[in-house]
Amino acid sequence: MYMGDTESCCNSKVVLGSEWYQNGKERQKIEVYIKVLNRLRELNVHEAMVSGFDDDLWAHFHRLPTRYALDMNVERAQYVLMHKRLLHIARTSATATGPALEVRLVPVVRSASGVSACSNSLHSNSQSEVTPQDSEIQGKMMRHDYLLHCRHMHEITISTNDKPKLLSQLTSLLSETGLDIQEAHAFSTLDGYSLDVFVVGGWAVEETEKLKHVLANKIQKLEERSQLKENGSLPLAEQEKIRMNIISRHVIIPTPENGVSTCEASWFRFEKKIASGSFSDLYKGTLCNQDVAIKVLKQESLNENIQREFSQEVYILSKIHHRNVVKFIGACTKTPYLYLVTEYLSGGSIYDLLHKRNTVLTLPSLLKIAIDVSEGMKYLHQNDIIHRDLKSANLLIDKTGVVKVADFGVARVRNQSGIMTAETGTYRWMAPEVIEHKPYDHKVDVFSFAIVLWELLTGK
Structure with missing residues (x-):
């Protein structure tokens, strides 16, 4: 639809068919549109x-x-x-880096009639018509109220895909954040999007950016849960693809300067699932054109213990750097998307080499593997880390044949007493004192290493 440039700017007229003016509501919309357009040009907005x-x-x-x-x-x-x-961000959410959200401070007046926004608020109902006498009386009353009762609150504007019960979901989200909703304005567009404006109290006025950050995280999780629910009827392969696209937005990678930094979602790709366990799935993917392994915890299996072990694994891996220990790339530690990214070792595991490929090792090859493992374990013990699940399946081979210690899911940093009693690991490689719940230390890894040597020698 064409809007005449000269007429709309200079004469406040719009080139439209007469049928538009037959609709009173549409005429009101056009009049406001012209006033807004002229006002923006008066302000020389670029x-x-x-x-x-x-x-x-x-x-x-x-x-x-x-x-x-x-x-x-x-x-x-x-x-x-x-x-x-x-609204533009909401329409292009597939490439957006976060939800379409704006948070700003607005002055509001609390009077006997309730809360109303001051004149600089977007929704202050400035279109109401009053007589000059009423205006003078109301002006005095408003100035009196303003001086006595004006204070600042936050105005939150959100745009997203329109859907049933959206307003209810957003109001619940704001309430759960500890916000007291004073006003709410909800608008739906013709092309299926929403624009919702809330005036809220309950948050420190000097922490506007923090509020925006908190809400952005909550809204993003709300949108992702809705997306997963909406796609629940799709084929499993398509559901898996959508799930991977969602969680790839959250990857965090370490940097020497500040510890962690955000990685763009476009750098991160899932390629295929290569293994699945009781509590996690393992995928091959790429990050910045580098092959990586991605361990994704299953949401349905999450509990306090699993989350604690995952946090411990991320902490340990982020602190260690050795040729014979799998390299840590990054992690997401924000529930419900918990996953760990490490280098991808294309040679598979020592277990696969011995028991699936039935490889018979020569003595030099056997000694090289044993030395690689012992070097990696020596480094871990020097840094007070007990692996607690050393076995052939957790020894991985890179493309050059270097063997690296992997899977720190039950590893622990040795405490000051140096004594632990929890039973953990895999029974075949587990030291007797662990099985019997007796106190133990780093020597349990030495026992497990001996079992690995027996595997290498016998192929059993």
């Missing part, structure tokens, strides 16, 4: 001077209900641009 902006602005108003236009405070027309931006 975006408003770009060719075709008037068409884009009308498309924005046209998608939204008339109530949106009537709620608009024309003096604060710049916030229409923020709404346009949030």
